[in-house]
Amino acid sequence: MEVPCGIISVEPGWYVSAQQSEEAEAGELSPLLGNELHRQGSPGVSFGFSVFNLMNAIMGSGILGLAYVMAHTGILGFSFLLLVVALLASYSVHILLSMCIQTAVTSYEDLGLFAFGLPGKMVVAGTIIIQNIGAMSSYLLIIETELPAAISEFLSGDYSGSWYLNGQTLLIIMCVGIVFPLTLLPKIGFLGYTSSLSFFFMVFFAVVIIIKKWSIPCPLRSNYIEQYFQISNATDDCKPKLFHFSKESAYAIPTMAFSFLCHTSILPIYCELQSPSKKRMQNVTNTAIALSFLIYFLSALFGYLTFYDKVASELLQDYSKYLPHDVVVMTVKLCILFALLLTVPLIHFPARKALMMMFFSNFPFSWIHHSLITLALNIIIVLLAMYVPDIRNVFGIVGLFYLKLSREDFLSWKKLGAFVLLIFGILVGNFSLAFTIFNWINK
Template identity: 85%
Template sequence: MEAPWGTINAQSGWSVSAQQPEEAEAEAEDFSPLLSNELHRLGSPGVSFGFSVFNLMNAIMGSGILALSYVMATTGILGFGLLLLMVALLASYSVHLLLSMCIQTAVTSYEDLGLFAFGFTGKVVVAGTIIIQNIGAMSSYLFIIKVELPAAISEFLSGDHSGSWYLDGQILLVIICVGIVFPLALLPKIGFLGYTSSLSFFFMVFFALVIIIKKWSIPCPLTLNYTEQYFQNSNATDDCKPKLFHFSKESAYAIPTMAFSFLCHTSILPIYCELQSPSKQRMQNVTNTAIALSFVVYFISALFGYLTFYDKVASELLQGYSKYLPHDVVVMTVKLCILFAVLLTVPLIHFPARKALMMIFFSNFPFSWIHHSLVTLILNIIIVLLAIYVPDIRNVFGVVGASTSSCLIFIFPGLFYLKLSREDFLSWKKVGPCALLIFGILVGNFSLAFIIFNWVNK
């Protein structure tokens, strides 16, 4: 398909053609019917609105749900709600900008938008950002396995098994990555895991329900008597009073973690291309619905997690339940569900990361199992090392959220719109993208600097 404003040049990337703006606009308006015709030609009616919402929610919801209760503890209930709502609205707006650029340029991937805007350099920058983002996401999943799998195993055992290799999170992590993650990630096609990974959404909803129920099983204050295994309950303490607004140096992790949790922008354009009766407005409605539902699940799980542990909430929420409700059948079940979802998601995230790496280093070479296996192995080693040596999952959310997530949600959509849009630079339509770009730069740099400052001080 020829792009509205230019053609692809093998040497220099995109080159501007002599096509007039009116012709470009007319062709852009015809982009959605072209998608429908392509789906019809392939014998596919497209994906329904409901399933598109479901697919996008699967792309949105992930390990970030385990860290949001800690974020609420560092910002307060109202502070958290306002910040989460702001990030959700900005994520929806940035998707609007991406869809506008998709219509205008007739490209269907985030990397190609970078190519269209800034040539091959732009495509490499976007691909590199996606690689770092996916590495951060995979390492956060493996961190959860390292921490929670030994606890899950120990809850099924009786007696003292301390010091055993099967309760060492690092050993278990290496075994799982070598025996399960790496072989699955090596497959050239892994479509069957796409179906099983859809269970992760139901696991997240189940997780939120368990958090609500278990709020009433852990009294406050959280004073654990290890000799008699019961809680000393007292309401006469400030430890059990929720804070509406609370900001400290730990609040620097708030917006990056939220940005990490709402990142779905690399999936927007592929879902749009498969949408039944595709149009910009229909895809925007899919996005708004998915983000709104994800916001509800995120807020409810964060709220009841915070109201359970208050200021003692762990940076990875499941750690608190392992400590205060050992051998609880419901908690053990939800923990196994989360671990199962995490385990099957890691190989899937390998694919876009490996694709981006192959595009950067081996784009001019035919498919080779040597290249394929080497890149997969390197990615696997990197994420295992990060999961082993990163001491706290909030560091992953903070650094990745402040850098790559900010770029993919805030900076790139605003920058691409300013570069590619045909409106005058002083047009009111460019005020929003400009503000989004400035917001992303300021928040990303400020949060990253503050997080690094905290590391240095510690």
């Protein structure tokens, strides 16, 4: 019989022995965790597919705004901030996995149960549901808005009013034909193939940004109706800045932090990893974050070196302006939109799991429950189609859990690191919330 990945039948407050923890830290799972993670009759998901799944969870629409962030922080300032956030993301996963070893549970919801009892479990599950529903809805909103425009660029003539240029119609077709079948899959590992496709779409995007750097000369000129209009006269506008600070720089850290948010997918991927261990999962995380960092950095750098201070908050808008009807640019737009579409099923999985653990944790797996919750979530995200919500404290949640659950002395490096994550999460969350409200008021 297959052992479900979730809480082991122990009382809250129970921990594995010190010897078992040492074995786990060394990369060898304790017998109890071995029963939990080495599912009988299941070979698990390969290292490569696990990396692709995690990268798909990491990379999203944020990649389009990082060149704008570099323009307002400078190349060195951006590089330093992006590296710090990437390291914090990796470290937060490290202490998250450490908590799994100490408590012998492999879900966020049950970590909340161990730390703060049933209210903790419900708050964590609710947070995951709200965050992931908002993220999925925001991606679908982008697809609804941008896909008709991307398709129309391939067409010559007036096709306004056609069904294939109607955003809502396209959104329903995509959700029924692609998103729903993928979200219906019972295990996150099955998404490895679509995640690998999404990864190659992102690589294609970065390669196009690099190549097109030499197709748009500086000072910038826009080509419309075979006439050239100079956008920038000053050669100083074509000099990169190593450090730059302005009021827009305040958005840098929140934007970067959101670009590495993948924590709700970490434990589901860990559950299905082939030969699972803390060390192996940490290697999956480090590889995914490193590759994401590389793609982020190259896209931002060459996007910035193409448009400099004139770069738009959404990078592809600039290419549409200065290279209208460029087939490669139009193709990469479609690739990015499909990459976002393929991210939705991956984000859907933790949200569905949270709902299942809230309402059906004491029941065996049922395809009826699974299908109904999947259908309900898909209907909700299509109807909402709103912007990313204000759940921005993932780093802080991880730090808080570790401080509560860890047996180490408070002055230990891990607890100090967890405390830093907690403060970082609170500051970034409140700071970004304040700026979001300020931006709404100005609009």
